Amino acid sequence: MRIAITGGIGAGKSYVCTLLRTRGIEVYDCDSAAKRLMATSAHIREGLQQLVGPDVYSHGTLQKAVLAAYLLQSEQHKQAVNDIVHPAVAADFISSGLTWLESAILFDSGFDRRVHFDRFVCVTAPHDIRVKRIMARDNISESRALEWINRQMPQERMCQQSDYEIVNDGVCDLDSQINNILNRL
Numbered sequence: 001m002r003i004a005i006t007g008g009i010g011a012g013k014s015y016v017c018t019l020l021r022t023r024g025i026e027v028y029d030c031d032s033a034a035k036r037l038m039a040t041s042a043h044i045r046e047g048l049q050q051l052v053g054p055d056v057y058s059h060g061t062l063q064k065a066v067l068a069a070y071l072l073q074s075e076q077h078k079q080a081v082n083d084i085v086h087p088a089v090a091a092d093f094i095s096s097g098l099t100w101l102e103s104a105i106l107f108d109s110g111f112d113r114r115v116h117f118d119r120f121v122c123v124t125a126p127h128d129i130r131v132k133r134i135m136a137r138d139n140i141s142e143s144r145a146l147e148w149i150n151r152q153m154p155q156e157r158m159c160q161q162s163d164y165e166i167v168n169d170g171v172c173d174l175d176s177q178i179n180n181i182l183n184r185l
Contacts (some may be wrong), residue, residue, distance in 0.1 A: 001185065002099050002116065006106040009121035009148050010137075012168035016123050017102050019178055028093050030103040030111070037088050038062050047084035063154030082109050090114040107161050108153035122162035122183060124155050125169050134159045 003029065007013045009094040031037055038044050048056050052070045056063055073080050086109060093115060094100055106112050112120070125133070127149075134145035159165050164184075166177045 001118045003119050004106050004112065004115075004117040005024065005100065005102045005121045005123065005185070006158055006162065007125075007166075007168075008152050009104055010133040010145070010160065011123045011125045012133070012157065013104065013123045014164055015104050016174065016178065019174060020100065021176070023039060023182070025100055026098055027100040027102050028096055028098045030106075031103060032091055032094070033089050033092055035083050037092060038085060041088055044084055048081070050108065051080055055090075059132055086111055087115060103141070105152065107158055112161075119164065119185065120162040121164045121166060122155070122159045123166045123168050124159060125167070129169060134174060162185060 003115045005013055005017060013172075020027055021158065033178070038048070045057055045062075047062075048062075049065070056066045069079070071081055072105070082105075101115075101117070103109075103111055106120070130149060131142060131145045134140065134148060135142060138145070138171060166181070168172065168174060
């Protein structure tokens with residue numbers, strides 16, 4: 001059974017995945033894998049250079065600012081980058097042998113159509129808590145945090161497409177929510 005964990009930026013997906021790891025469940029991290037593959041895959045490097053331009057890599061190192069500037073220009077640019085990176089991440093996940101995956105952009109990127117998942121778990125948090133978490137984690141302004149949130153699918157839509165919800169608001173008990181889902185699975 002393959003399980004995908006999703007949720008908007010600042011919802012606390014990574015923390016929930018840490019709690020799963022303490023239970024012996026290894027979770028594939030799409031963000032880390034994408035960064036690793038963009039740094040090591042010649043196929044991705046060539047594709048991004050053709051798409052964005054040769055300066056997206058300098059001496060073999062991905063220039064994150066160049067890529068980010070390209071991504072933020074339009075939805076079409078974001079999708080074009082996803083079409084280069086996501087097939088490699090999907091193949092890497094399948095070959096990893098892991099059955100749990102974490103992805104913030106699972107539904108809005110179409111990653112859920114690249115790999116079959118049996119169940120979806122959405123981690124949510126109130127909007128104001130998400131903004132504060134992002135600001136603290138990334139040391140950015142509120143307006144920048146809101147910009148990142150607004151670029152993603154609304155968490156309400158993620159939840160509608162998911163089988164389970166974990167509320168990570170600092171009040172609800174995460175352990176009991178996780179245990180309940182694991183028992184149901």
